[in-house]
Amino acid sequence: MDPIKTKIQTRSKETRQEIWGQLLSYAAIILIVAVVCSIFMFVASKGLATFTKDHASLRDFLFTTDWSPTTMGKDGRPLVGALPMIAGSFGVTVLAVIFATPFALGTALYMTQLAGKHGQKLLQSVTELLVGIPSVVYGFIGLNVVVPFVREHFGGSGYGILSGAFVLFVMVLPTITSLTVDSLRAVPSHYQAASLALGATEWQTMYKVTLRAALPGILTAIVFGMARAFGEALAVQMVIGNATLMPHGLLTASSTLTSVLTMGIGNTVMGTVGNNALWSLALVLLLMSLLFNLVVKWIGRKGRI
Amino acid sequence: MNPKTMNKLALTTIKVITGLVVVILAFLLGRILLQGVPHISWRFLTTASQEFVAGGGIAYQLFNSFYLLVLTLLLSLPISLGAGIFLAEYAPKNWLTEVIRMAIEILSSLPSVVVGLFGFLLFVVQFKLGFSLIAGAIALTFFNLPLLTRNVEESLKSVSNLQREAGLALGLSKWTTVLKVIIPEAVPGIVTGVVLGAGRVFGEAAALIYTAGQSASVIDFTNWNPFDAASPLNWSRPAETLAVHIWKINSEGIMPDAAAVSAGTSAVLIIVVLLFNLSARYLGNRLHRKLTSADK
Amino acid sequence: MDVGKYDLNDTEILQFDPQQTELALTTKDLQVYYGKNHAFYDGSLQFERYKITSLIGASGSGKSTFLRSLNRMNDGVARVTGQIWYRGLDVNSPQINVYQMRKQIGMVFQRPNPFSKSIRDNITFAVRENGIKEQKKLDEIVETSLKQAALWDEVKDDLNKSALSLSGGQQQRLCIARAIAMQPDILLMDEPASALDPISTLKVEETMMELKKNYTIIIVTHNMQQASRVSDYTAFFHLGHVIEYAQTKNIFTFPQKRATDDYVSGNFG
Ligand SMILES: Nc1ncnc2c1ncn2[C@@H]1O[C@H](COP(=O)(O)OP(=O)(O)OP(=O)(O)O)[C@@H](O)[C@H]1O
Ligand SMILES: [Mg+2]
Numbered sequence: 001m002d003p004i005k006t007k008i009q010t011r012s013k014e015t016r017q018e019i020w021g022q023l024l025s026y027a028a029i030i031l032i033v034a035v036v037c038s039i040f041m042f043v044a045s046k047g048l049a050t051f052t053k054d055h056a057s058l059r060d061f062l063f064t065t066d067w068s069p070t071t072m073g074k075d076g077r078p079l080v081g082a083l084p085m086i087a088g089s090f091g092v093t094v095l096a097v098i099f100a101t102p103f104a105l106g107t108a109l110y111m112t113q114l115a116g117k118h119g120q121k122l123l124q125s126v127t128e129l130l131v132g133i134p135s136v137v138y139g140f141i142g143l144n145v146v147v148p149f150v151r152e153h154f155g156g157s158g159y160g161i162l163s164g165a166f167v168l169f170v171m172v173l174p175t176i177t178s179l180t181v182d183s184l185r186a187v188p189s190h191y192q193a194a195s196l197a198l199g200a201t202e203w204q205t206m207y208k209v210t211l212r213a214a215l216p217g218i219l220t221a222i223v224f225g226m227a228r229a230f231g232e233a234l235a236v237q238m239v240i241g242n243a244t245l246m247p248h249g250l251l252t253a254s255s256t257l258t259s260v261l262t263m264g265i266g267n268t269v270m271g272t273v274g275n276n277a278l279w280s281l282a283l284v285l286l287l288m289s290l291l292f293n294l295v296v297k298w299i300g301r302k303g304r305i
Numbered sequence: 306m307n308p309k310t311m312n313k314l315a316l317t318t319i320k321v322i323t324g325l326v327v328v329i330l331a332f333l334l335g336r337i338l339l340q341g342v343p344h345i346s347w348r349f350l351t352t353a354s355q356e357f358v359a360g361g362g363i364a365y366q367l368f369n370s371f372y373l374l375v376l377t378l379l380l381s382l383p384i385s386l387g388a389g390i391f392l393a394e395y396a397p398k399n400w401l402t403e404v405i406r407m408a409i410e411i412l413s414s415l416p417s418v419v420v421g422l423f424g425f426l427l428f429v430v431q432f433k434l435g436f437s438l439i440a441g442a443i444a445l446t447f448f449n450l451p452l453l454t455r456n457v458e459e460s461l462k463s464v465s466n467l468q469r470e471a472g473l474a475l476g477l478s479k480w481t482t483v484l485k486v487i488i489p490e491a492v493p494g495i496v497t498g499v500v501l502g503a504g505r506v507f508g509e510a511a512a513l514i515y516t517a518g519q520s521a522s523v524i525d526f527t528n529w530n531p532f533d534a535a536s537p538l539n540w541s542r543p544a545e546t547l548a549v550h551i552w553k554i555n556s557e558g559i560m561p562d563a564a565a566v567s568a569g570t571s572a573v574l575i576i577v578v579l580l581f582n583l584s585a586r587y588l589g590n591r592l593h594r595k596l597t598s599a600d601k
Numbered sequence: 602m603d604v605g606k607y608d609l610n611d612t613e614i615l616q617f618d619p620q621q622t623e624l625a626l627t628t629k630d631l632q633v634y635y636g637k638n639h640a641f642y643d644g645s646l647q648f649e650r651y652k653i654t655s656l657i658g659a660s661g662s663g664k665s666t667f668l669r670s671l672n673r674m675n676d677g678v679a680r681v682t683g684q685i686w687y688r689g690l691d692v693n694s695p696q697i698n699v700y701q702m703r704k705q706i707g708m709v710f711q712r713p714n715p716f717s718k719s720i721r722d723n724i725t726f727a728v729r730e731n732g733i734k735e736q737k738k739l740d741e742i743v744e745t746s747l748k749q750a751a752l753w754d755e756v757k758d759d760l761n762k763s764a765l766s767l768s769g770g771q772q773q774r775l776c777i778a779r780a781i782a783m784q785p786d787i788l789l790m791d792e793p794a795s796a797l798d799p800i801s802t803l804k805v806e807e808t809m810m811e812l813k814k815n816y817t818i819i820i821v822t823h824n825m826q827q828a829s830r831v832s833d834y835t836a837f838f839h840l841g842h843v844i845e846y847a848q849t850k851n852i853f854t855f856p857q858k859r860a861t862d863d864y865v866s867g868n869f870g
Contacts, residue, residue, distance in 0.1 A: 004786070005688045007701045013732075014478035014700035021480025025395055028387025029405060032454065035447055036408040039415065039423045046426065106322030114319065123323065126330050132578045133333065134508025136551040137571045141333060143555055144564070170329060177326075201312035224414075231416025233511040234552050258418050258511075265422060265515055270430060285416050293411050467714035471776070474674060475727035475783055476704035485726070486716055 040286065047283030050276040056080040061280060067244040067260075069277035080277045082257075084246045086284065089256040091161045091247060092236060093229040096168035097176075097222055103169075104176035104221070109206055111177075112184040113192075127181075130174035139238035142167035147239055156251030159241030164256070167235050172225035179224055183217020184210060216303025220296050227292035231285060233258035257281045334575070341572025344565050350573070354521060354550065359562040363570055365521035368537055369438070369544040370507055370577075373517060376442035376540060377506050381449045382499065386488075388450070389457025394483050413451030420447050421512035429516060436543040441517025448512050449502050456498030460491035493589035500588060504581035508574055510548035518543030519553050547574050607860040609842045614645065615834065623650040624686075625787050625817035626671065626706075631683035631693075633666050633675065640666045640679070641841045648787075648834075653809060653818040655828035655849065658838030659869065664821045665711065667838070668789050671819070672706040673699050687787075704731070707785035711792045711821075713772035715764035715779070720756050723764045723775055724782045731783070742782050749811060750778035751804040770801030777808060781816075788812065790820040794827060806831050825865060829853050837861045 050056045056069075056078045064081030066073070073079045111123045146166045151158030187210050195205040211218070241253025242263055261281055268275040306314075348362060355361030388409075396402040424444030434440045464487045472482030488495070521544065524537045531538035545553065547570055554560070554567045617624060626648040633641035641663040648654050656664045670681045673692065676699065685693040692702050715723050724746055725739045733739060743760065747753040752774040756767070764775055773793055780788060790809075794802040802824075809818055809831050822828050828835055829849055836846040837860070845852065845861040856862040863869040 002688055004705060005690060008688070008690060008692070008698055008705065009696065010698060010701075012698055012701050014476065014481070015698060017480050018478040018700075021390075021478070021484070022395060025387045025391035028384045029391040031384060032388050032412065032450055033405055033408050035450070036412045038427070039412075039419070039447075042423055042426055043419065103322055103326055106319045107326050110319050110323040114316070123327075126327055128582060129334070129579070130330055132504055132508075132582050134510070134548050134574055134578065136510045136548045136555075137337060137508070137574060140551055140555055140567050140571050141336060145336065170333070173326065173329075201308050203312040203315035204308060207315070227414050231414075231418070233416065233418040238552070238555055258416060261418055261422065262511065262514065265425065279422075282419055282422055285419050289415050289419075290411060293407070293414055297407075465714070467710065467712060468716065470674060470710060471714040471716060471779075472727075474672065474703055474708040474710070475779070476700045476702075477727055477730055478700055481730060485730075490717055 043279060043282050043286050046276060046279035047286075048280075050078075050080060050273070050280040054078055054273045054276055056273075056277070056280075062086070065246040069274045070272070078273045078277065080280065082277075082281060082284070084244055085255050085257045085260050085281060088161060088164075088240065088247055088254045089230055089258070089288075091250070091254070092164040092168055092240070092256060093226050095161065095165035095250075096172055096229045097225050099165065099169040100173045100176055100225060101222055104173055104180055104225075105211075105218070107173075107177050108180035108184055109210075111181050113202070113206060113210065127174040127178050130170065131178075135171065135232060135235040136238075138167055138171055139235035142235060142239040150251070154251055157241065157253060159239060159253045160249075160251045161240065161247055161254050162250035163239040164236045164254075165250075167239055168229045168232060171232060171235060172229050175228050176221045176225040179221030180214070180218050183214040183221065186217065187213040216299050219299050220303075223292055223295050223299065227289060230288055230292070231258065233262050237262050257285050261285075337568070337571050337575050341568040341570070341575075344569030345572060349569055353523070354566075355560055357560060359560055361560060361562075361566060363547060363550060363566075363573065365524055366545055366547045366550045366570070367573070368524070368526075369517070369521060370546040370548070372537065373438055373441055373445065373513075373544060373546055374503055374507055376438060377445040377449060378499065378503065380442055380446040381453055384446070385450055385453035385457050388454040389461060390483055392454070392458040393461035394479065394487075409451045409454060412447070413455070417448055417509060417512040420444055421515050423447070424512065425515035434541065436516065436518025436520075438517055438540040438542060438544045441513050441544065441546075442540070444512045444516040445506050445509060448509060449506055452502050452505070453498060456502070457491075457495055460494030460498065461487055463494060464490045492592050495589075496592050497585045497589040500581050500585035504578045504585075507581065508548050508578055510546070510552050513546060513549050514552065517546065517549070519545055519549055521545040521550075547577075607839065607844070607858075609642075609840060609844070611858065612842065612844050613857040614843065614846045615647070615848070617647045617649060622647075624648065625650040626819075627686040628671070629684040629686065631667070631670060631681065631685065633663070633670055634680045634682075635666075635678070639841065641670070644683070644843055646836060646843060646846055648817060648819060650817050651813060651815075652833040653813055653820060653831050654834040654836065655832035656819065656821045656836050656838060657823070657825065657828050658864070660823075662838040663841040664838050665791050666841075667843075668791055668819065668821055669708075671787075671789055672703050672708055673697075674708060704783050705785050706787045706789060707780035707783055709773070709776050709780050709788065709790040709793045711795060713769055713776050713796060715767070715772050715775050717763065717765050719761045720764050720767070720775060721760040724779050727779070728782055746778040746782040747775075749781050749808060750774045751808045752778055770797040770804075773797060774801070774805060774808070777805065781812065785816065787817045787819065790818065792821050792823060795823065802827070825853075837864060839864070 051058055061080050061082050063083055065083045066079040066081040067084060068079040071079055111120055142163060146163050147158035150163045154162060191209050191213055192205050195209045236256055237259035240255060240259055242255050242259055243253035244255050244260060247254040261278055264278045350367060351364050352362030353364055421444050424440055428434045428440040428443055429436060468486055469482055472486045522542045525535040526537055528536045529538055530536050533539060534542060551567050551570050554563045624647050629645050631644040644667055658664055669675045671685060675681055681693060684691045721743055724743050728742055752771060755771060767775060773796060794805050812818060832849045835849045835852040837844050839860050845858045853865055856865055
């Protein structure tokens, strides 16, 4: 029989390569998805144990301020009021983003609308370097520069939400800037050209045309910035003072979900109420990160319509 | 206000803001380097750290950081290549792929503490690996995977489809085409991404404090048997890295020269990360030329 | 003139007698769909062995679509129904080992697409993958295929240079050499000369005339002179239909269909 004909009808080295190759690539992707799923499963099972096994109340967890999981309250349930940390996390996040957004918008506008080639390159490197600085180094600077600065100019011990927010401001700045730059670059240049041709000033064009067209992208950038701030642990933990008390302002020692976690996990025993309560905080972090993702998706969908 | 004045004012504000951002960076870098570099000496880099007395160095931490990075890359590179190939070359356009992409996005935006705690729970406690380099490397792999995967995917997608057709039309399997034609072309992008990711991994601490641990066990640099507990290559020993060291000193360090040591360590960390950033592009381009002009 | 005025079902297709003519490839009721877009209709064509067949027709008439279906390069891009007979096998069926089939039915693309490897590696890469590792044999293959593609004299001194440093015309001939190196049965060429200057074009045509001794060639071309110079048979495509398929000299001198006539005489569209 025709040898070529036989070849064409039978499996060959290539067939096997293809099967193995596909198997490998599928295995890799399945591994990643499995990791994501198990992170959620493990953290959820640990975090929910506080409520199922240790009978803490979810309402207390979300709305009360007594954080002392190893002691029982009057109702016989552990004291797991996480509101101080939740408030702390939201406090630093919101403040940081409020500080950072004008800076990010200004820099992004400059980069995309005003700067020359060299300016763009320079600012590109600036944002990349800011991203590149490790968060412990930010924490270290925060401890040595921001905390004394806040103490001198605003009062208090210097540790607290304000210091945390200042540190996070620098950390989220490059995130928001670079994503904003991307979305400003995506605005078709004829929009601007048309506006300028109609006699609008550069600022009017930026404000009414460019920024408006890029709005979904800018919002996405801000949400990503929030996600980064909300999840940041060490830099904040180093400057916030770590008191699990309801913050009485921006200048008193407070804590965030992440800071309590980093401080606490090592000092509690697996499986105890104290430990499980910490995992509940981790679960909140996880859910928030999921929420930020969903918001980004939602903005993306709205923006397209 | 008339539009002209408004325009002027706004543009000036934008310029001032941009200037401030540059100043902030300059201040940060200046502060870290000016404060830290004077403390860096050969002795500092090559002696062990001290807990209670002054004069400690960062030899172990420095080695641990690099070794952990190597282990992390060994774990994350093959996985992200496989996953990136799947997404760029094989993924069908359907909801399942969308879900997978979403999962990767979620992983990339998870707080690194959470990833670290998961690593702690599963590997340190459940699998009884203890605080160890390998547990740290696994946690960092989780942290590194989404970025690297996306980078591989994008690098592969940026290679022209004509190249795929060229391989396929010669009777090569798609896998071989990807492996031997597309990946070599995508190498500059992939290397750039790997090195940038390496910088991120190198500076990461939150994912490590409960996986690789917070203590630098004594290592004997003359013993290269990876199965010996004192060997630098042993991956089941606890291993504090530079970044964790900085955190540790500043949260509970009691040595008298804590400030100087953390300044020095920060400077070393920043310098290494800067080097990674600088070499990322350079290396990518070099490799591209090497792989494509095939002078054998 | 209105192109919609031709009757697409009024066709004149050359039929060979399989007893008398050795056929390299035969398609039967071939249809190609890009999603909902029906891009090629009802192609039943026979291709004679060791001959050159040209596919001509206006842009978008489905020539590439048809050609790419022949070695299953449309897998995953388009849906192809119908049969493609090669050596007594329908290669358009799932049981076929497409990799082995493509080694027999080689392809040169419209746009030159050398690998970004050295000139030598461009040719040896797939050959090596195919199991030939012996250096002497590989050198021989490089030399013969480059000679056949009329490129040898220009590159013999720097085979280690990157293929991307070649001119467009040289790259296209390298792609031809790369395809020949696999020693296929049939060579499919999609406008191999469209990116070339007249001199390179002539060289490629000489190459094809030379290759005809050992290969069956099917070539898509927009260049009418080229079709009439090199090919033995010509098929005229229009709006996804093959309107006329005949000996080249007949197509150009006595076209049977008005569409063909208008097209070859330049009155088309
Ligand atoms: N990958 C594709 N996806 C969807 N539609 C396609 C694709 N390739 C071709 N088509 C459509 O199929 C039809 C035929 O295209 P084809 O490329 O076969 O034409 P052609 O005769 O080769 O033209 P040209 O001379 O310009 O190369 C066109 O209407 C085109 O839009
Ligand atoms: Mg075509």
